[in-house]
Amino acid sequence: xRRLAGWAAALVVAATAVTASGASTTWTHGYDVSWPQxxxxxxxxxxxxxxxxxxxxxxxxxxxxxxxxxxxxxAWARQRGSAVGAYLVPSYPTARQRxxxxxxxxxxxxxxxxxxxxxxxxxxxxAVGVMTRxxxxxxMVWVDVEFRSNPAWSGKHARNRSVLEGVxxxxxxxxxxxxVYTTSYMWAHIxxxxxxxxxxxxxSGNGSSATAKSRCRTTGTGGRTWLAQYTREWDENLTCxxxxxxxxxxxxxxxxxxxxxxxxxxxxxxxxxxxxxxxxETGQYDAPTAxxxxxxxxxxxxxxxxxxxxxxxxxxxxxxxxxxxxxLLSRMTTR
Numbered sequence: 001x002r003r004l005a006g007w008a009a010a011l012v013v014a015a016t017a018v019t020a021s022g023a024s025t026t027w028t029h030g031y032d033v034s035w036p037q038x039x040x041x042x043x044x045x046x047x048x049x050x051x052x053x054x055x056x057x058x059x060x061x062x063x064x065x066x067x068x069x070x071x072x073x074x075a076w077a078r079q080r081g082s083a084v085g086a087y088l089v090p091s092y093p094t095a096r097q098r099x100x101x102x103x104x105x106x107x108x109x110x111x112x113x114x115x116x117x118x119x120x121x122x123x124x125x126x127a128v129g130v131m132t133r134x135x136x137x138x139x140m141v142w143v144d145v146e147f148r149s150n151p152a153w154s155g156k157h158a159r160n161r162s163v164l165e166g167v168x169x170x171x172x173x174x175x176x177x178x179x180v181y182t183t184s185y186m187w188a189h190i191x192x193x194x195x196x197x198x199x200x201x202x203x204s205g206n207g208s209s210a211t212a213k214s215r216c217r218t219t220g221t222g223g224r225t226w227l228a229q230y231t232r233e234w235d236e237n238l239t240c241x242x243x244x245x246x247x248x249x250x251x252x253x254x255x256x257x258x259x260x261x262x263x264x265x266x267x268x269x270x271x272x273x274x275x276x277x278x279x280x281e282t283g284q285y286d287a288p289t290a291x292x293x294x295x296x297x298x299x300x301x302x303x304x305x306x307x308x309x310x311x312x313x314x315x316x317x318x319x320x321x322x323x324x325x326x327x328l329l330s331r332m333t334t335r
């Protein structure tokens with residue numbers, strides 16, 4: 001049983017390492033960069049140093065446009081070793097764009113709602129095309145939903161929602177996860193009462209990092225807030241605690257890891273074993289249970305004793321932790 005003690009010690013070390021990783025990533029700092037840092041086709045007035053992450057704008061302030069400085073900004077981020085994310089700015093389609101959306105991802109349209117869906121999906125496809133051309137294979141794109149003047153959002157929530165639904169479908173069809181940049185005020189005025197349980201990125205509206213941190217406890221669309229933004233010379237961002245690495249919890253067999261079982265044993269440990277082996281859960285270690293244990297031991301390369309000790313519990317998964325996640329920055333950025 002010395003091996004059992006070794007595995008238990010390793011588990012404690014692993015859990016401590018994950019917890020330490022989580023603490024070190026709280027409030028990780030980065031920037032978002034787009035048209036204000038663009039001059040012609042060249043990146044302009046960029047932050048100094050090596051940001052941990054940078055989120056780059058794919059569009060140039062509206063749907064169906066491309067950030068002309070994206071290649072230059074991406075080169076700058078990569079030269080500094082920053083993880084790179086992306087966002088797009090959707091917009092309500094113009095009359096000409098609605099006319100052009102007669103066919104698309106939602107089929108051939110006979111209704112305005114269908115055209116709005118098609119245009120939204122096309123806006124997403126355009127942004128994905130921009131990412132492909134510059135070589136930016138991000139796993140997630142933020143959808144920037146905020147007030148606009150040209151073109152302005154419709155005064156009808158249902159119409160705006162149709163556009164946004166199309167954008168999200170377009171990203172989903174491309175295999176790209178998404179979150180939403182907005183505020184609860186802007187979201188309500190643009191999308192009405194629609195609740196969308198996706199990651200949120202919320203601006204604080206001022207240059208206070210403390211105010212930005214407080215946004216992590218709020219939501220704009222109904223989803224959990226991953227990022228908070230504050231603006232000084234540049235748009236700066238902090239990862240919220242929900243993005244920190246989180247250790248899992250002991251699996252359902254953990255409590256029985258030191259419990260020896262044999263013919264005649266009974267109780268909760270036997271029931272848990274039978275559940276794991278997909279047997280009838282009688283709570284009695286009988287001959288059918290022992291036979292199933294022998295079969296499992298054979299498949300796992302263990303001594304076929306028909307009894308259970310620490311090594312058998314380990315092979316059954318008693319020492320695995322379940323749930324938890326790594327630092328989520330990798331879920332929205334690429335190198």
